[in-house]
Structures are given as C-alpha cells and as structure tokens.
Amino acid sequence: MTLREYKERHSLTYQQLADLIGIEGKNSARTVQRYALGERSPSLRIMSVIAQITDGQVTFSDFAPAIHEAELA
Secondary structure, eight states, rough: OOOHHHHHHHHHHHHHHHHHHHHTTTTTTHHHHHHHTTTSSHHHHHHHHHHTTTTTTSOGGGHHHHHHHHHOO
C-alpha cells in the first residue's frame, strides 16, 4: 500500500500524517504530500517511522518507484 492509499483509507490529512511521523516545521504537511505523490523520497529513518506508524502497511518497497525515478532524473 502506498502512503497516499494509507492516508485516504484512514481519512488522514497530510498534517496529521506529518504529526504521526514526527515531521515538524512550517511545510511539514507539504513534505509528506511530496512523499505520498512520489515527488520526494523520504530518508531511510523516515521510511522506517512510516512503516512503524502504519503497522507495516506502508513499507520501504512502496517508495521504490519514486526512488528509482529520482535516480534517473
């Protein structure tokens, strides 16, 4: 399951996800939105936190397409 699918299934906002993940700052919701849309790849630490807070429903491999596309750019 992707982060975007998880967000929609659980009726969460990007800000709520940012709070759960522990991302702080002025643009925390936008950062999570970029992760969910594949525009930005989270760090390994953030990926690990996402896997934990989603009880393994969103995993490292769910970010693989975004990571691969970023390497090609």
